[in-house]
Amino acid sequence: MSTTTQNAPVEQAGPHEEETNYLNHETSIWSWLTTKDHKRIGVLYCISLATVFLVAGVLALLMRAELSAPDETLMANDTYNQVFTMHGILMVFLFLVPSIPAILGNFVLPLQIGAKDVAFPRLNLASWYVYLAGAVLTVTALLTGGVDTGWTFYTPYSSSTGGGVLWMTSAIFVAGFANIFTGLNFIVTIHKMRAPGMTWNRLPLFVWGMYATSIVQVLATPVIGITMVLLILEQTLQIGIFDPALGGDPVLFQHFFWFYSHPAVYIMILPAFGILSELIATFSRSRIFGYRAIALSSVAIAMLGFLVWGHHMFVSGQSAISSIVFSLITYLIGIPSGIKVFNWVATLYKGSIWLQTPMLYALGFLFMFTIGGFTGIMVGVLSVDVHLHDTYYVVGHFHYVMMGGSVVALLGGMHYWWPKITGRMYNETLAKIAAGLVFVGFNLTFFPQLVLGSRGMPRRYANYAERFTGLHELSTVGSQILGLGLFLILGYALWSLAYGEKAPANPWGAATLEWTNTTAVPIHHNFERTPLVTRGPYDFHLADEVFGGGDGEALRDDVPQIPEPAPSAPSEKETAESTRA
Amino acid sequence: MGDFWLPEAASKMASEIDSLFTFVNVVSAVLLVGVVAAMLWFMYRYRRQDPAERPTPVKESQLLEISWIVIPTILVLLVFNWGFKSFVAQKTIPENAYEIQVQARSWGWSFEYPNGVTTDTLYVPADEPVKTTMSSQDVIHSFYVPAFRVKQDVLPNRYTSVWFEATKEGTYDLFCTEYCGRNHSEMDADVKVVSRARFDDWLESAGTPDDIPLPELGEKLYTQQGCQGCHSLDGSDMVGPTWKGLYGKTNHQMADGSTVTADANYLRESILQSGAKVVEGYQNVMPSYSNLSEREVSGLIEFMKEKSDKELPEE
Numbered sequence: 041m042s043t044t045t046q047n048a049p050v051e052q053a054g055p056h057e058e059e060t061n062y063l064n065h066e067t068s069i070w071s072w073l074t075t076k077d078h079k080r081i082g083v084l085y086c087i088s089l090a091t092v093f094l095v096a097g098v099l100a101l102l103m104r105a106e107l108s109a110p111d112e113t114l115m116a117n118d119t120y121n122q123v124f125t126m127h128g129i130l131m132v133f134l135f136l137v138p139s140i141p142a143i144l145g146n147f148v149l150p151l152q153i154g155a156k157d158v159a160f161p162r163l164n165l166a167s168w169y170v171y172l173a174g175a176v177l178t179v180t181a182l183l184t185g186g187v188d189t190g191w192t193f194y195t196p197y198s199s200s201t202g203g204g205v206l207w208m209t210s211a212i213f214v215a216g217f218a219n220i221f222t223g224l225n226f227i228v229t230i231h232k233m234r235a236p237g238m239t240w241n242r243l244p245l246f247v248w249g250m251y252a253t254s255i256v257q258v259l260a261t262p263v264i265g266i267t268m269v270l271l272i273l274e275q276t277l278q279i280g281i282f283d284p285a286l287g288g289d290p291v292l293f294q295h296f297f298w299f300y301s302h303p304a305v306y307i308m309i310l311p312a313f314g315i316l317s318e319l320i321a322t323f324s325r326s327r328i329f330g331y332r333a334i335a336l337s338s339v340a341i342a343m344l345g346f347l348v349w350g351h352h353m354f355v356s357g358q359s360a361i362s363s364i365v366f367s368l369i370t371y372l373i374g375i376p377s378g379i380k381v382f383n384w385v386a387t388l389y390k391g392s393i394w395l396q397t398p399m400l401y402a403l404g405f406l407f408m409f410t411i412g413g414f415t416g417i418m419v420g421v422l423s424v425d426v427h428l429h430d431t432y433y434v435v436g437h438f439h440y441v442m443m444g445g446s447v448v449a450l451l452g453g454m455h456y457w458w459p460k461i462t463g464r465m466y467n468e469t470l471a472k473i474a475a476g477l478v479f480v481g482f483n484l485t486f487f488p489q490l491v492l493g494s495r496g497m498p499r500r501y502a503n504y505a506e507r508f509t510g511l512h513e514l515s516t517v518g519s520q521i522l523g524l525g526l527f528l529i530l531g532y533a534l535w536s537l538a539y540g541e542k543a544p545a546n547p548w549g550a551a552t553l554e555w556t557n558t559t560a561v562p563i564h565h566n567f568e569r570t571p572l573v574t575r576g577p578y579d580f581h582l583a584d585e586v587f588g589g590g591d592g593e594a595l596r597d598d599v600p601q602i603p604e605p606a607p608s609a610p611s612e613k614e615t616a617e618s619t620r621a
Numbered sequence: 622m623g624d625f626w627l628p629e630a631a632s633k634m635a636s637e638i639d640s641l642f643t644f645v646n647v648v649s650a651v652l653l654v655g656v657v658a659a660m661l662w663f664m665y666r667y668r669r670q671d672p673a674e675r676p677t678p679v680k681e682s683q684l685l686e687i688s689w690i691v692i693p694t695i696l697v698l699l700v701f702n703w704g705f706k707s708f709v710a711q712k713t714i715p716e717n718a719y720e721i722q723v724q725a726r727s728w729g730w731s732f733e734y735p736n737g738v739t740t741d742t743l744y745v746p747a748d749e750p751v752k753t754t755m756s757s758q759d760v761i762h763s764f765y766v767p768a769f770r771v772k773q774d775v776l777p778n779r780y781t782s783v784w785f786e787a788t789k790e791g792t793y794d795l796f797c798t799e800y801c802g803r804n805h806s807e808m809d810a811d812v813k814v815v816s817r818a819r820f821d822d823w824l825e826s827a828g829t830p831d832d833i834p835l836p837e838l839g840e841k842l843y844t845q846q847g848c849q850g851c852h853s854l855d856g857s858d859m860v861g862p863t864w865k866g867l868y869g870k871t872n873h874q875m876a877d878g879s880t881v882t883a884d885a886n887y888l889r890e891s892i893l894q895s896g897a898k899v900v901e902g903y904q905n906v907m908p909s910y911s912n913l914s915e916r917e918v919s920g921l922i923e924f925m926k927e928k929s930d931k932e933l934p935e936e
Contacts, residue, residue, distance in 0.1 A: 117803045117804060117805075117806065117807075118803055121800075121802070121803065121805075188802065188803075189800075190800050192800075194760075194761060194799070194800070196759070196760050196761070196777060197760040197761065197800070197801060197802060200759070200760060200905075200906065201802065201904075202904070284776075284777045284778035285777075289778065290761055290776060290777065290778065291776070324667070325669075325674065325675070325676060326676055326678065326679065327678050327679075329679065329681060330681060330686055333686060355763065355772045355773050355774050356774050357773075357774050357776055357779065357781050360708070360709070360712045363708070364705055364708065367701060367704065367705070367708075368701055371697040371698065371700070371701050374693070374697055375690060375693055375694055375697070378689065378693045379686075379689060379690060381656060382656075382689040385656055385659050385660050385663070386679075386685070388659075388660065388663035388664065388667060389663055389667070389679055390667060390676055390677070390679050391663070391667050391676055392667065392669045392674040392675075392676045393663065393664055393667050393668050393669055394668075394669040395664070395668070403660060403664070406656065406657075406660055407653075407656075407657055407660075410652075410653055410656055410657075411653065414645075414649035414652070414653065415649075417645060417649065417697060417700065418642070418645050418646070418649070420701075420704075421641060421642075421645060421700055421701070421703070421704035422704040422705055422707070422708035423637070423638055423641065423704050423707035423708040423710075423711055424638055424641055424642050424645070424704060426638075426708070426711060426770065426771065426772050426773075427638055427642075427767070427770040427771075427772065429772055429798070430763060430765075430772070430798040430799065431798065491625070491626060494626045494627055494642070495626070495627065495628045495767070496628045496765075496767025496768075496794070496796070498765065498796045498797070498798040498806075499798075499800075500800040500805060500806075501805065501806035502805075502806045503806045503807065504806065505794065579678075580675060580676070580678075581675060581676075581677065581678055
C-alpha cells in the first residue's frame with residue numbers, strides 16, 4: 041500500500057495556515073510513519089483501506105463484465121474464480137472489517153469523548169503495521185499462484201487446490217491482530233478516558249456502536265485466527281482436522297469459520313449504525329429518538345451475534361434441530377435492527393431536516409438496509425432458505441447489508457467528517473450527483489440479483505443458463521453506474537484536498553465534542569482545554585454554541601471559534617437525559 | 622408476484638415454500654413502503670426552512686417503542702413457526718420413497734438405480750416420493766433442483782439425503798450450489814420427470830447389458846461416469862489430458878520428472894488410484910474410481926485404445 045505518495049496533498053494545506061494543527065505541526069514522512077496520534081493513524085488507515093477498496097471494487101467490475109453474457113466473455117473459469125475470491129477476501133477481511141473502526145473510529149472516537157488520544161497509542165500504530173503485514177502476505181499469496189477457494193475457504197476444496205491458500209490464511213491470521221488491537225484500544229479508551237461529565241448516557245451513539253463492535257472484535261477474531269492455524273497445521277503436518285481423507289470433518293470447518301464470520305457481519309454493520317445515528321441527529325437537528333434503545337440494541341446484537349452462526353449451514357448436513365434453534369435466534373437478532381430503523385425514522389419527526397450529502401447517504405442507508413434486513417428475514421426462514429441458500433438471493437441480501445449498509449454509511453461518515461479530517465470542504469453539487477449515482481447504481485446492481493437468486497441462479501458461477509441473461513445484464517449496467525459514482529467521489533475528494541474551500545470548525549452545526557470544542561482542523565492534542573460535558577450529545581436545544589450564526593452555511597464565513605463549554609450544573613447526573621425542553 | 626420472483630414449481634413441496642416466500646415478500650414490501658413513505662413525508666414536512674431553526678425536542682413515547690418491539694416480534698415468530706413446520710416436512714422422508722443413489726464428483730453427477738443402472742441424467746417417476754442418498758467422491762458439492770425447491774450439500778465423508786415428489790412431467794435443471802473449483806458452473810445435469818409407466822420402461826432398457834463389447838461399454842461409461850467433463854476425445858486440452866492418442870504414448874511426462882509408457886497397467890492405476898502418478902502440467906484433482914468393476918475398467922481401457930492410433934506389444 042503506497043501510503044506515502046498520497047500524503048502530499050494533505051500536507052500542502054500546512055504551510056499556508058497560521059495555526060498549527062495535527063496535520064502541519066510536523067510534516068516529514070517519517071513523522072507520519074512513526075506517529076502515535078490517533079488522528080494521523082486514522083488517515084494512514086484511510087489511505088490503505090481506500091487502496092484496497094479500489095482494487096477490490098475494480099475486481100467487482102471485472103466480475104460483472106464477465107457475467108454480462110452467459111458464456112465466457114472476458115476471462116476463463118479459473119480467472120473468474122480467482123477474481124471473485126480476491127474480491128471477497130479483500131472486501132471482507134482487509135476492507136469492511138477494519139474500515140469504519142480503523143478510519144473513523146480512530147479519528148473521531150477520542151475526539152467525541154473528549155480524550156487526548158486512545159488509551160494505547162503505540163498499540164494503535166502497531167495495529168496499522170500489522171495490517172500492512174497482512175496486506176503483504178496477501179500479495180504474496182497472489183504471487184504464489186493465487187487463491188480460488190472463495191472467501192470462505194471451505195474444506196476439503198481449499199486443501200486440494202494448492203496455490204497461495206496457505207499464504208492467504210496466514211494473511212488473515214495476521215490481519216486479525218490489527219483488529220484485535222484496535223478493539224482492545226477502544227474498549228479501554230471508552231472506559232477510562234471520557235472527559236468529565238461524559239457519562240455513559242451522554243456517549244454519542246457512534247461511540248456506543250464502536251464499543252459494541254470492539255467487544256465482538258476482541259472475542260470473535262481469535263476464532264478465525266485459530267481456524268486458519270488449524271488449516272495450516274493440517275496441510276503442513278497432515279493432522280486430520282477438516283479433511284475427510286485424513287479423518288477430519290469438513291462441516292467442522294464450516295462451524296469454526298462461521299463462528300467468527302457471522303459475528304464479523306456485526307463488526308461490519310454496528311459501526312455503520314453508529315455513524316447513522318450521528319448523521320440523522322445532526323442533519324435533522326433533533327435528539328435521537330430512543331437513544332437508550334439504539335445504544336443497548338447494539339450491545340444486544342453484539343451478544344446475540346455469537347449465537348446464530350449455524351444459519352449459514354441449513355443445508356450443510358448439520359442436524360435439523362440445530363438448524364431450528366439457529367433460525368429462532370436469528371429472528372431475535374432481527375428485532376434490535378428493526379428497532380433502530382424505526383427510531384431513526386422517528387428522529388426525523390418534527391426535526392429540521394437539512395439535505396446535505398451525508399444526510400442523503402443516511403436516508404439511502406435507511407432504504408437499503410431495510411431491504412437488507414427483510415431479505416435477511418427471508419433467508420432465515422428454514423424451508424425457504426433451502427431454496428435460496430447459495431443463490432444470488434444471498435449475494436443480493438448481503439450486499440444490501442454490507443454495501444448498501446456499511447459502505448454507504450462509511451461514505452456518509454467520510455463526507456460528514458471530511459472537513460474535520462482535512463480542513464477542506466468538498467464540492468456539494470458533485471457530491472450530491474455522486475450520491476445519486478451510487479444509490480441508483482447500487483439498487484440496479486443488486487435488486488436484479490435478488491430476483492435472479494429466487495429464480496434459482498446459483499452463486500459463484502462463471503457461466504450460467506441462457507434464461508438468466510436479462511437480469512445479469514441489468515446488474516452489470518448497474519455496477520458500471522455504481523463504479524462511475526465511486527470514481528466521481530475519488531475525483532472530487534482528491535480535488536478537495538488540493539483546492540477545496542477552507543472548512544469552518546463546525547460546518548454542519550453538530551453538537552458533539554469533535555465539532556463544538558475543536559478548531560477547524562484539530563490540534564495535535566485535540567483540545568485546548570479538557571472539555572466539560574453538561575448535556576447529551578444531541579441536545580440541540582441546550583447547545584447554544586452550535587447556533588453562533590444560525591447554521592452551517594452562515595457559520596462558514598465566521599472565524600473558527602472555540603465555544604466556552606458551559607459549567608456543569610450541581611446535580612450533574614441526568615439533567616440532559618430528563619426531558620426538559 | 623410469485624411468478625415474477627420464483628421459477629416454475631414442479632414438486633409437491635414447492636407450493637408451500639412459495640406461499641411462505643410470497644407472504645414474507647408482501648409483508649416486507651408493505652413495511653418497506655411504510656418506512657420509506659414516513660421518511661419521505663418527514664423529509665418534506667420538516668425540511669429546514671430557516672438556518673436558525675431550533676426544533677423543540679420530541680418527547681419519547683414508550684407506547685410507540687413497545688409497539689415496534691412487540692409487533693415485529695409477533696411477525697417474525699409467525700414466520701419462524703411457518704418455516705419450522707415446512708422444514709420438518711422437508712426433512713421427514715416418507716418411508717415408501719423410491720431410492721436413488723447419487724454420486725457427485727468434480728464436475729459431474731451420476732445416478733444409480735436399485736437395479737444397478739447408472740446414468741448421468743436423473744430420471745424420476747412423477748407423483749411419488751423419491752429419496753436420494755448422496756455422497757461425494759472428492760470435495761463438497763450441493764444438489765439443487767430449483768423447480769423442486771430442494772437443496773442439500775453432498776459430503777465426502779457421510780451420506781446426506783433429500784426427498785421430493787415431482788408433480789409435473791418435464792425436464793428441469795439440477796445445479797451444483799457448493800463452490801467446487803474450475804467447472805463448478807458447468808456441474809449441472811438434467812432431471813427428467815416421466816410417468817411411472819414410462820419410467821419403468823426406461824429403467825428396463827437403460828441397463829447396460831453384460832454382453833455388449835468392451836469398447837462400447839467404455840464409451841457408455843465415458844459419459845455416465847463423467848469422464849467427458851475433464852478428458853476430451855478430440856485432442857483439445859481440458860482439466861485432464863485428452864484420451865486421443867493417449868494409449869500407447871511412450872515418454873509420457875509425469876510431474877515428478879519421471880516418464881512412463883501409457884500402457885494398460887498405467888491406465889488402470891490412473892483410474893483406480895488417480896493420484897499415484899500425476900501428468901506434468903495437470904493438477905492432482907481427479908477422484909479415484911475404485912467403485913468400478915473389473916469389466917468396467919477394462920471397458921474404459923479398450924475404449925481408450927480405440928481413440929489412439931498407437932500400438933503396444935501385448936504384455
